[in-house]
Amino acid sequence: MSSRFPLSALALSLALLGGAPLAQASETPEAGTAARGTLPLDELRTFAEVLDRIKTAYVEPIDDKTLLENAIKGMLSNLDPHSAYLEPEAFQELQESTSGEFGGLGIEVGQEDGMIKVISPIDDTPAARAGIEAGDLISRIDGQPTKGWTLLQAVDKMRGKPGSKITLTLIREGGKPFDVQLERAVIKVRSVRSELLDKSYGYLRITQFQIDTGKEVGKALAKLRKDNGGKLDGLVLDLRNNPGGVLQSAVEVADHFLAKGLIVYTQGRIANSELRFSADPADASAGVPVVVLINGGSASAAEIVAGALQDHKRAVLMGTDSFGKGSVQTVLPLTNDRALKLTTALYYTPNGRSIQAQGIEPDIVVERARLTRDQAASGPIKEADLPGHLGNGNGGADKPSNAKNVPAGKPQDDDYQLAQALNLLKGLNITRRP
Template sequence: MQQRPIFRTTTQSLALCLALAAGGAHAQSSAPTDPSTSTAARAQLPLDDLRTFAEVLDRIKSAYVEPVDDKTLLENAIRGMLSNLDPHSAYLDPQAFQELQESTSGEFGGLGIEVGMEDGFIRVVSPIDDTPASRAGIEAGDLIVRIDGQPTKGMSMQEAVDMMRGKPGSKVELTIVREGGQPFDVTLTRAVIKVQSVRTEMLEDGYGYLRITQFQVNTGAEVGKALASLRKDNKAPLKGLVMDLRNNPGGVLQAAVEVADHFMTKGLIVYTQGRIANSELRFSADPADASQGVPLVVLINGGSASAAEIVAGALQDSRRAVVMGTDSFGKGSVQTVLPLNNDRALKLTTALYYTPNGRSIQAQGIVPDIEVQRARLTREDEMAGVKEADLAGHLGNGNGGADRPSNGKAVRTPRPQDEDYQLGQALNLLKGLNITRGQ
């Protein structure tokens, strides 16, 4: 494998999480090569158009109201070329390239928001767990219409990112529109974001919870350790596991492949197709099974994108897991980072990826096997009543079981599934599967 392409949801990622794609995971190719794009073919340049470009450059330099240097004009022209290809290709100046490389290490400065563009506005793709954005209640799908009072309509992604970026401890006010409602303001305090990509806990005896917030370089190894830790905590084979990929904006392709491989013992995980030879990649599972075949439910929603969709699609197509929740984001393209000179780079869409069954997720997303909408739970107090065990002189249980009077219920410690309807339904499904299998 010559390259390790990067999957990401947006041209810029705010967390300040600029496109998650770097470290050892981005392609270190000076330029893609393909026999079909020979030197002779490249020599057929549109000379008339190039003359027009040179003429426009000259006219701007000589007639624009203020002086503009050549470097600025040429960099703006490059940005224009990239920005009009697709939402995910971009020209990265030294600062953006450095931030992109740092983002996969899991520590960077900002708010903790993955953002994209929609109808000229900044839309939240997903908030990142345990960051200023998530703690302030920012939700996937929110439109950011103002930043510190300045309208975002017509702003470039870079301009919006620059406004939200700042010194840790400083504040920024975002004006949010949610689901067509009235605008409201949220004040966030910028912070150094340290993203823990994997966390686990036991929901109940025998049933584990695995949360993946984004796919960083080491996420595959972390999931392997997490599975071992869950088995140790349970002190017995797990009866079921919920993998939570909700609001996971994606990340590094190789990490997604490694995570899926922990649960699969054979078959294709994902493949990519593009115009250049080294964009044709195929990844298959090896026979090792770190999950030991545990029954699995995968939770997704509209903030699950890119690498998260690869994992969900692979486990769904291989019938290794039941996918539950709502339709995913629908980003099925591969971005390869191509370093240039002077510490700059291109982030270029070079291929589309496909699930094992040949599905392209691009602009469609993963459709869950069982749709479960997000909902708020309100629990009613059980009415006080009298049970047989409360009656004086009642008979004991013939099998020797202890009496269960109406006041005999212990106070239950709050659990994650008690407030999370989708998670509760995933747990109920796992329990049902185990009942029917006689476990």
């Protein structure tokens, strides 16, 4: 994988929704001087006057530090949903999330019309086990209405000591509010999981993009081939409910499936925000047919991977439209262990598509559903079940009805979208046989 520009500290800190900075960034000369104009003196006088009026006339005394920090928060909160002023605790939590271990419920959240919205629950966390789904609106936290809260306020309220309980009031698809009680835990996110779905067909799930996700995917691909005698006939890459993460990791994952061409590029106002990432000639996937699963919980870094593989016609995308977060956030450390999380660029797929507020459309739409199987003891009677039946004319073994048992314990057994992805891979291989 190559880049048009060297990866500076600022470039390395580019992160996406649900992720955190890969490295701390310091302000570059270009960033410090870009688009600087004359100071708006009239507005600054108004700001100083408002500050003075609050200090002298507000019903209770309030110190300068509180007023100024509130002003900074307000200034950032009105830019876009992903820019924020990070105080020490929030800054530390953001950094911890890239390590794959942090405290909380395991919910990635965003905002919609002033409401806190679940982007996706993280696998194997209290939120996922409680049945919380992407798209749920969190209307109350421990009885307190969340309307108008910032994301940081909601995250801070949901975090807490492992073992402590919390009640979320959820609204699902415009229905009636309902309560879910959860117990906080130390969240240890396993970024990559893999297994064989069927003989010669692999399954690779990425829950979020952490610092080492690219390396873990490379190891998982090698293990899948080894476990199947050195080759694969197909692979399902599951990016459903993946809220994103580190930009660099998304590039590394896409590079495992591409041998050439552009993966993603970003455009912003400052020089270091304009980056281009291209694939290396090595292809860790060895050209295996790929189906990528996406849904409304697939965001930012997940959309980068899906968009790149779709544009290069390297994979078939299946599922439902993705979340649509096509902006890049840079974390700029300040003094006193504080930082700005600032939206600095938009990213674009190799064909120049902006995913912002639109999302990725799958090639084949498959809605979420659950597979059910007939568990009856006896199925339809077949010829081979009849007493005294004739044997096969070519000497083949009998196939009575009870011989059609489906092996249990595979992910596709009760996951309709995954089962359809596997069926598509098998169909592709049938048509390619000589």
